[in-house]
Each structure stands twice: as C-alpha cells, then as structure tokens.
Amino acid sequence: MYNVNEVAQKIGKSVHTVKNWYRCEREQLKDGSISETYLPQPQRMEHLLGKPLMWSDEDIEKLIEHRDSIKFGRYGVLGKYTNPDNKDFIYRKDR
Numbered sequence: 062m063y064n065v066n067e068v069a070q071k072i073g074k075s076v077h078t079v080k081n082w083y084r085c086e087r088e089q090l091k092d093g094s095i096s097e098t099y100l101p102q103p104q105r106m107e108h109l110l111g112k113p114l115m116w117s118d119e120d121i122e123k124l125i126e127h128r129d130s131i132k133f134g135r136y137g138v139l140g141k142y143t144n145p146d147n148k149d150f151i152y153r154k155d156r
Contacts, residue, residue: 062104062115072124082127100127 069076082100089095101120105112116124 062106062117063121064113064115068116068121068124071121072128074128079124082124100124 063071065076065079069079072079086095086098086100090098101116101123103114103116103120106115
C-alpha cells in the first residue's frame with residue numbers, strides 16, 4: 062500500500078495533480094456529467110495516525126492508464142501549456 066506522495070512519485074506526477082484528478086472526478090459526479098467513478102478509490106487506513114488514504118499496486122496501474130489517456134494540447138482537457146515543468150513543454154515567445 063502506498064500513500065499519495067509515493068503514488069505521485071511512482072506515476073511521475075505531482076501530489077497536486079493526483080489530488081486534482083480526484084477533485085475533478087468528484088465535481089463531475091456532483092454535476093451529473095458522469096454516473097460512476099473512473100479513478101481507483103483508495104482505502105482510508107482508519108488505524109493509522111491521520112487516517113491516510115492508501116493505494117494498492119493495482120490502483121497505481123489504473124492511475125497510470127488514466128495518466129496516459131489524458132489528451133494534452135489545445136484540444137485536451139488538460140493542456141501541456143498549464144505545466145511548464147513538463148519535459149515535453151515548448152515555450153513559444155510569439156504568444
């Protein structure tokens with residue numbers, strides 16, 4: 062089982078990004094644009110201090126599939142231009 066910091070490191074994204082994915086999913090459920098969750102739901106470890114959320118290896122594989130399915134660029138939901146730390150990011154001065 063892995064906490065959010067370890068999950069973010071394993072999938073190559075920041076903790077902020079992982080939390081944003083789950084926040085976006087919750088908002089989509091609330092507004093009715095989706096009817097069921099598409100991200101793996103972590104387990105809350107009630108017996109540990111702070112009751113952290115923990116993900117399994119299978120959950121990490123599903124998060125990697127989700128990461129790879131995100132369309133980047135102009136027509137994607139999350140554009141590469143929003144993440145200048147991305148190694149594939151190309152800064153254009155003409156904009």
